[in-house]
Amino acid sequence: MKKIITICLIAAAVTVSSCKKGLEPQIYGSLSTTNFPKTEVDFVNYVTEVYKPFQSKWGYNDPAGYQNDWFSPEYGDIMMFDYPTDELNIWTGWGGIFTQFSTANFAFLANQGTGNNHFEKIRFITRITQIIDDIEKSTISDDAKKELTAEARMSRGWNMYFLLQLYGPVPVLLDASKINTNAETDLSRPTRDVFLASIVSDLTYAAANLPKTPSDYGRFNQAIALTVLMRTYMNEKDFVNAEKTGRQIMTMGYALVNDYASLFNESTEKNTETMWAVSCIPDQDGNENHGSFNPWDFYTYPKDYPGNRVKDSFAGGDAPISCTWAFYNSFDAADKRRNLLIASYTNKSGDLRNQANGLSGPVVAKYPDLGGASLNAYQGNDIPKARLGDVMLMLAEAINQNSGPTNEAVGLVNQVRLQHGGAAIGEVPAAAKTDKQTFDAWILKEEGWETYFEGYRKMDLVRHGAWQTALATVGKTAGPYLFPVPTYEITASKGKLSQTEGY
Numbered sequence: 001m002k003k004i005i006t007i008c009l010i011a012a013a014v015t016v017s018s019c020k021k022g023l024e025p026q027i028y029g030s031l032s033t034t035n036f037p038k039t040e041v042d043f044v045n046y047v048t049e050v051y052k053p054f055q056s057k058w059g060y061n062d063p064a065g066y067q068n069d070w071f072s073p074e075y076g077d078i079m080m081f082d083y084p085t086d087e088l089n090i091w092t093g094w095g096g097i098f099t100q101f102s103t104a105n106f107a108f109l110a111n112q113g114t115g116n117n118h119f120e121k122i123r124f125i126t127r128i129t130q131i132i133d134d135i136e137k138s139t140i141s142d143d144a145k146k147e148l149t150a151e152a153r154m155s156r157g158w159n160m161y162f163l164l165q166l167y168g169p170v171p172v173l174l175d176a177s178k179i180n181t182n183a184e185t186d187l188s189r190p191t192r193d194v195f196l197a198s199i200v201s202d203l204t205y206a207a208a209n210l211p212k213t214p215s216d217y218g219r220f221n222q223a224i225a226l227t228v229l230m231r232t233y234m235n236e237k238d239f240v241n242a243e244k245t246g247r248q249i250m251t252m253g254y255a256l257v258n259d260y261a262s263l264f265n266e267s268t269e270k271n272t273e274t275m276w277a278v279s280c281i282p283d284q285d286g287n288e289n290h291g292s293f294n295p296w297d298f299y300t301y302p303k304d305y306p307g308n309r310v311k312d313s314f315a316g317g318d319a320p321i322s323c324t325w326a327f328y329n330s331f332d333a334a335d336k337r338r339n340l341l342i343a344s345y346t347n348k349s350g351d352l353r354n355q356a357n358g359l360s361g362p363v364v365a366k367y368p369d370l371g372g373a374s375l376n377a378y379q380g381n382d383i384p385k386a387r388l389g390d391v392m393l394m395l396a397e398a399i400n401q402n403s404g405p406t407n408e409a410v411g412l413v414n415q416v417r418l419q420h421g422g423a424a425i426g427e428v429p430a431a432a433k434t435d436k437q438t439f440d441a442w443i444l445k446e447e448g449w450e451t452y453f454e455g456y457r458k459m460d461l462v463r464h465g466a467w468q469t470a471l472a473t474v475g476k477t478a479g480p481y482l483f484p485v486p487t488y489e490i491t492a493s494k495g496k497l498s499q500t501e502g503y
Helices: 040-054 077-081 096-102 107-111 118-137 142-167 192-209 222-235 239-250 260-264 296-300 325-330 336-340 388-403 407-421 436-451 457-463 467-473 487-492
Strands: 014-018 026-031 274-278 383-387
Touching: 040 118, 040 142, 077 096, 077 142, 077 457, 118 142, 142 192, 142 222, 192 222, 222 239, 222 274, 222 383, 222 388, 222 457, 239 388, 260 336, 260 383, 325 436, 336 407, 336 436, 383 388, 388 407, 388 436, 407 436, 436 457, 457 467
Parallel strands: none
Antiparallel strands: 014 026, 274 383
């Protein structure tokens, strides 16, 4: 059976699951907090809690209310970082969060309650801090302490990375001695430098102490820590440290695949290029007690699309997520990466659907509509979150920023371009590498063609200073790029928590 992440909730007098063997649950009975966790196996189970936000599900139960995962289909990374860009269309259906995110309008988030609210993850970080402290105070072996602490600090650093991209620096508790004290009521924002240093510290520790290949597939590894660290440096425009980190990743033995589409196919999801992916299980129907699943065909394939082996689109007509024609047309027509965007198809009624016939945008078919053994289920395609092609383009960008368009930087782009896009599209044109600025603009194009629908576009555009311009090309208007803090949090802080600039 495929190894997966199963989240174990640890509480007093509750049933506890062991996740040792492939992170698949084994029931060991009811345990009290007076005797759990004690053993090394107990702590392996205990630390699995830190994976909760890094699944692909609707979300998870939390004392503050039901919460979205970072990779949830609704209000996860695709909706937050790809929908409000030039890659994906404005949704003109019934409105709601699909229209709001797709138009880059985030003001509505100021009215959020505690449920389905990423700002609430500041409290999840407190829980991770407590877990780290419990590991440190335990009597398990030093080696186990280091690896389990690395898992917890990977989660904490990655949670803080996302929070920084959404709200800027936010109040978090990283000192366990302050838990359950008045310090928890201090919601003052730290400085960006202090908050950033904490992210870097956590991810650096994780990278140094996580295994390259964990015994259980799906647990954090060294590559995901280094990749998130590199992206942190990139987004802060610290290209010197980004280059150093990228070069470290390049020595780890990963290699580009020859078939770009294979990266997103269930049968070839374990390959030489994907360094870490969200582990998904085939044939899940979406119920809360099931493991992670890949829901994207539900949102990207129109209801009339032929096949629909998996659950078909929840909307009549066009799917709520589709590519813009402008982004589709930006590809070289021979680019194999564009083949995962379907510009024309014959629907179930035998009618041709394309731009001329009113199709709002190409179908995003990055995850093929193959399904599993059960009809009316979601897919099991793992969702890559660290892969070499992305790292190589970031490294090329960092080298270019540090040293100009060197042969090495151009060569990195050409490797990705030719191996994934195909030899027919040729190398980077000479006119695109005349100087640092020109080559930087070309790298942004390559990043879009390479990593579309992977949850990075908004961050890439902002880093390149191109978000507002890109939105305008597809009829969208940019407001503040960060999210507002929910009003109830500002009220609870008694004026100490400042609202995000622009709201």
